[in-house]
Amino acid sequence: MINLIKTKLHNMNRSLIFQILGLLLICFITENTKAQEINTDTDSLRKNAVRLFIDCQRCDIDYIRREIPYVNYVRDVKEAQVYVLETRESTGSGGDKYTFNFLGQKEFEGLNDTLVYASRPDDPRDHTREGRTQMLRMGLMRYVAKTPIFEEVQIRHTGRSVSEEVIDKWNYWVFELETRPRLELEESLKEMSFRNSVSAVKITPEWKIELDFDQQFTRTKYNYEDTVYTEDKNSKSLKNLIVKSIDEHWSAGAAFNISASTFQNTKLNYEIYPSIEYNIFPYSQSTQRQLRLLYGIGYTYNKYIDTTIYNKIEENLFGQKLGIAYQVQEKWGSVNISLEGSNYFYDFSKNKINLGGFINIRIVKGLSLSVFGSIGRIHDQLSLIKDEVSEADILLQLRELASEYNIDGGIGLTYTFGSIYSNIVNPRFGSGRHFYRR
Numbered sequence: 001m002i003n004l005i006k007t008k009l010h011n012m013n014r015s016l017i018f019q020i021l022g023l024l025l026i027c028f029i030t031e032n033t034k035a036q037e038i039n040t041d042t043d044s045l046r047k048n049a050v051r052l053f054i055d056c057q058r059c060d061i062d063y064i065r066r067e068i069p070y071v072n073y074v075r076d077v078k079e080a081q082v083y084v085l086e087t088r089e090s091t092g093s094g095g096d097k098y099t100f101n102f103l104g105q106k107e108f109e110g111l112n113d114t115l116v117y118a119s120r121p122d123d124p125r126d127h128t129r130e131g132r133t134q135m136l137r138m139g140l141m142r143y144v145a146k147t148p149i150f151e152e153v154q155i156r157h158t159g160r161s162v163s164e165e166v167i168d169k170w171n172y173w174v175f176e177l178e179t180r181p182r183l184e185l186e187e188s189l190k191e192m193s194f195r196n197s198v199s200a201v202k203i204t205p206e207w208k209i210e211l212d213f214d215q216q217f218t219r220t221k222y223n224y225e226d227t228v229y230t231e232d233k234n235s236k237s238l239k240n241l242i243v244k245s246i247d248e249h250w251s252a253g254a255a256f257n258i259s260a261s262t263f264q265n266t267k268l269n270y271e272i273y274p275s276i277e278y279n280i281f282p283y284s285q286s287t288q289r290q291l292r293l294l295y296g297i298g299y300t301y302n303k304y305i306d307t308t309i310y311n312k313i314e315e316n317l318f319g320q321k322l323g324i325a326y327q328v329q330e331k332w333g334s335v336n337i338s339l340e341g342s343n344y345f346y347d348f349s350k351n352k353i354n355l356g357g358f359i360n361i362r363i364v365k366g367l368s369l370s371v372f373g374s375i376g377r378i379h380d381q382l383s384l385i386k387d388e389v390s391e392a393d394i395l396l397q398l399r400e401l402a403s404e405y406n407i408d409g410g411i412g413l414t415y416t417f418g419s420i421y422s423n424i425v426n427p428r429f430g431s432g433r434h435f436y437r438r
Contacts, residue, residue, distance in 0.1 A: 195217075219231070274297065
């Protein structure tokens with residue numbers, strides 16, 4: 001009898017367990033079905049969102065994705081419905097002006113716009129980041145409004161408005177003071193350096209005025225075979241630039257510089273170079289493209305610390321400078337190339353020419369090529385010391401050495417493939433393929 005009761009209880013418990021498991025399975029299937037329906041609706045809505053490609057430098061793309069989640073961020077410009085190019089220029093106040101060029105593609109072909117955001121020099125990084133993102137957000141509204149996902153977006157007013165006229169008591173002048181002491185200690189080498197600088201800048205649409213003073217001093221002590229050697233390197237410079245805007249293509253100005261440098265064997269150097277510049281493209285398009293030609297004729301006076309290899313202790317020189325700069329940023333990539341040359345009239349063999357630049361090209365889907373570098377030919381080192389330079393001066397780079405050229409550069413090839421969408425942000429354990437990378 002007892003065994004019969006135990007058997008019935010066992011069967012009842014097993015039946016109850018199966019019933020509970022069945023109920024849990026039904027609940028799971030029901031919830032999973034609902035989730036699939038929600039995901040299907042979300043995926044359907046996501047597929048209809050604007051496909052966006054952002055071309056920017058030093059922008060926080062993860063932050064942008066979090067703040068603007070109602071678009072699809074694609075990695076290939078050819079897949080995008082909206083291409084956004086962000087360019088940056090320094091303002092006269094010391095801040096930055098960010099220009100956003102919105103270019104419609106595919107269904108939005110011809111729907112273009114340009115917006116500008118300006119930051120102040122004392123703005124925190126987070127404030128500037130939010131301002132740039134807000135301008136991007138505003139520019140996207142016209143495209144988002146044409147998609148079903150517009151219902152996910154609300155526009156509101158903060159309630160703050162400014163109607164008072166701003167009076168600048170500094171009359172657009174911006175000043176900057178900087179000091180940089182540095183100390184390095186080793187058993188056989190001790191180095192102490194100071195760098196101090198003062199700058200004053202005024203930039204308006206009509207005028208550009210820059211005044212910069214820079215002073216550097218370095219004292220190096222090193223022990224070699226129980227002997228202590230002390231070497232000093234000192235330099236001072238005052239650089240001045242004044243430019244007057246003439247029209248959308250022409251500018252005129254002059255550079256006036258005064259300097260002294262033990263490294264370059266100059267006790268006193270001053271030069272003045274009146275110049276004129278012509279931009280083939282209007283200056284109003286400078287954030288997207290420039291082709292500037294600059295030419296100047298000027299006078300240079302050099303007084304040397306030690307007699308030079310040309311047996312000079314001082315000399316008066318007249319010369320000319322020519323510069324060509326090309327910059328463009330487009331959907332296919334960007335180009336920044338400059339060619340600069342100069343020579344002295346008394347001897348055209350005393351010249352210098354330098355070519356430098358950076359090129360980034362999107363070749364095909366996912367494949368891009370970057371090339372950067374510079375090459376220079378140097379034939380105008382008039383201040384080189386006649387006497388033999390000591391080994392210590394060479395090792396510690398205390399004196400300028402003769403060189404006929406300088407070359408620097410590199411090349412990069414990048415290929416990316418996979419999903420064209422990249423909407424998800426996951427900051428865990430850093431970003432990218434490097435552990436704890438930030």
